[in-house]
Amino acid sequence: MGWAKRKMEEDEARGFTTGNNTLICSRHFQDYAIVAYIELNGKNNQCDYCDEDDSNEPYVISFDDLMDVIVQGICNHYGNPDDEGIGFDSREGGYMHDEIYDTYDLIRDEIMLEADEAVIEEIIQTIGMKNWCHYNPYNLSEAEELSFDWDIFCNLIKHESRFVFFKHPKRINKDTGESLEPSYILDRIGHFIVDMTLFYNTRKHDELFEDLHMYRARQHSIDTGVTNACQLGPPPRLKAIKANRFSPAGIPMFYGSGRRQTAIDEIVDRSKLDEIITTGMFKNVKPLNLVDLSQIPEVSIFDLEKSYLYEPSHFLRRFVLSVSQPIIKDGREHFEYVPTQVVTEYIRYVLPEITKHSIDGIKYRSSIDQQDCFVIFATQDHCEDKGNERGDTILALETSSIRTLNIGEYKSHT
8 A cells, every 4th residue: 555545544534634743832722621632741842833932842742633632522523414314415505404514614613613813724724624514413412402301301390290200200202212201300410510520619628718708688677677697697497488599488598699789689679669678798607518500611522531521511501591590570480490499409419419528509690690699508597697606507697797778779779
């Protein structure tokens, strides 16, 4: 076999034109996975893509090695339309499917590779102008399928079976032949949380831990004094009559916000002009381990070790967006909040069995202004004024932080 034929076969097997041994460093990329790969596997040398007068020798790899990572990342999720059974009609001008990408569109618009312009152009030329499509293009993507299954589960527990959904006869039939209970999606979400390490632990080391400043607001009549943690914290069980995003009526939890203004916006009823709002800031008196749904990281297609999380990360971002949507409190919140309440109970009682660590609450984004908010699995008994903490105290109110605001005054300033 001649050299040219061997070279052609190697290029076909690797998915790009080989032979580019120029050296490139991580400075030319913004994609975290590519940056990490170069810095972990590279060697100190002059980068051929940096200015010649740059005397620093960064970690570099050959362009061929870079292309191995890029093409493998692409091929984990995209294939050739001919191999995926998509028909071609020359009279209609091409493939008979909407989601077909040439290399240019795939790199720039679909994957949206973040890199220097010249480097992107060279990557496209090295791969060549091929056609690409998702694997199994006539089926839902994994992210779409997970979203569809979540919708089925939500409909079930909101409108069909509230309390014994885990024994409901409805099934979700998969292309693989599996027949699953709709509640299986809870386990998937739980395992994604673990695999993507979506945790915010305030413990630093030994007994040191981060103080979270969590503001709480309560609207009440001007004749009612609110001066301590018992009055400003979660209501007692018998008075926890309102359904909230993460907790049903009868199960009190502590809700707090990173900003005083957000805490007010979350609870204010502007129609009651004769009332006032009292706010105060609580701090945790012990380390807290929270599930962090405030910022779902986007898994790079070039993160080969986490390739299996590429699609789930898209689902989780959609999931978090859906559960943080504003809900009008017109009575329907008693069932519209049910899905997130069920997820909360899963996180509180089931997920610790997977992680082998207790979970104290959830960090999330406000549906009003996207600021950080917290729900802590703490009742009125776990909240005290600063200086009066007991062994089971979780949160302490800084009494000096208490402020009051007239509703009419608040309305005139928003």
